[in-house]
Amino acid sequence: MASVSLEGIGKRFGATPVLQGVSLDVADGEFLALLGPSGCGKSTLLRIIAGLEGCNAGTVRLDGQDVTELPAKARNLAMVFQSYALYPHMTVRRNIAAPLELRRLSAWRRPPLPGALLPSARAIRAGIAAEVAQVAESLGLSALLDRRPAQLSGGQRQRVALARAMVRRPAAFLMDEPLSNLDARLRGEAREEIVALQRRLGATVIYVTHDQAEAMAMADRVAVMQAGRLLQVAPPQALYDAPASLEVARFVGSPPMNILPARIGLGGRVEVEGVALPFHGPACPGPRLGVRPEAWALGAEGLPARLSRIERLGAEAILHAALAGSGTVVTVRLAPEQAAGLSPGQALHLTPRAAHLFDEEGLRRPLHATLPQHADHG
Secondary structure, three states, X not given: OOOEEEEEEEEEEOOEEEEEEEEEXXXXXXXXXXXXXXXXXXXXXHHHHHOOOOOOEEEEEEOOEEOOOOOHHHOOEEEEOOOOOOOOOOOHHHHXXXXXXXXXXXXXXXXOOHHHHOHHHHHHHXXXXXXXXXXXXXXXXXXXXXXXXXXXXXXXXXXXHHHHXXXXXXXXXXXXXXXXXXXXXXXXXXXXXXXXXHHHHOOOEEEEEOOHHHHHHHOOEEEEEEOOEEEEEEOHHHHHHOOOEHHHHHHOOOOXXXXXXXXXXXXXXXXXOOEEEEEEOOOOOOOEEEEOHHHEEEEEEEEEEEEEEEEEOOOOEEEEEEEOOOOOEEEEEEOXXXXXXXXXOOXXXXXXXXOEEEOOOOEEEOOEEOOOOOOOOO
């Protein structure tokens, strides 16, 4: 396997910038997810790493070697596409074997040409067959080797695409939204399979997705992209707990973080809608307070609000409440028993147990909680 290093990658389509100075290091054996909305440049970045797309600026290195100008076939990287890109007329066995046959057998030695009958060609094909059988067994495909793609489920086709990538023993795996065509149940199963496979192989994986749950559940680190820029790279929990900017805070988390205009009062006390909250922060232009839905506490004091709607989702309840001062609707995540006695129209008081402060430019600023230990969390 190999490390991947990107330095100052820039890409334009005509006059439109798609990537703007992206620098990123992926360690040997690391699973890194590129996360961002559609059109943010993450798939283009993956194609540049693969050599399927050129860049206008910057350097791509594999294991320290500059491969920026090398064609895709010289990079020893395996790409798994959203559409799986399987050959419909070939069996599973032939689909998996295809990259090895192209690499090891000259056109003269492939059926139906006479060179296929040579002992050397037969020996090469026997070796390929053994490697295909081994990879197929590891992915539970042994019983499907003689079927064609049309006879497979979406999850099975996804595993065939993985097997075809694995059999090449690439330096790294590049995956472009490989699960987006699967239903929710199959996506969950396939996520587990890919992570288990990556751990077993010690493989370097760069995985593109717009699904934050997928990125957070699978990756060692997540790189958040927006509008061609890299916003933050961090382990999933660190990304959630300490977003570097308002852009990251809004994108990571479901329901999304509540963002409220704030004021820094005397002594640095944070105020929202004229109510002093249990936090102190530095004076900064245009302060905004970010509160995760699960960070709100209901009590006798805090921001007055009126409950407008409750989503009872079994394992949790999501409250939608309008703040009395501005009418801004905030979301509150509670355990079902905490929401049992609540009903729409009810008056509430909300206090954040934890929060994030962002300045006018959207950068996270230090915030110190002063919430007493005996505060009512219920």
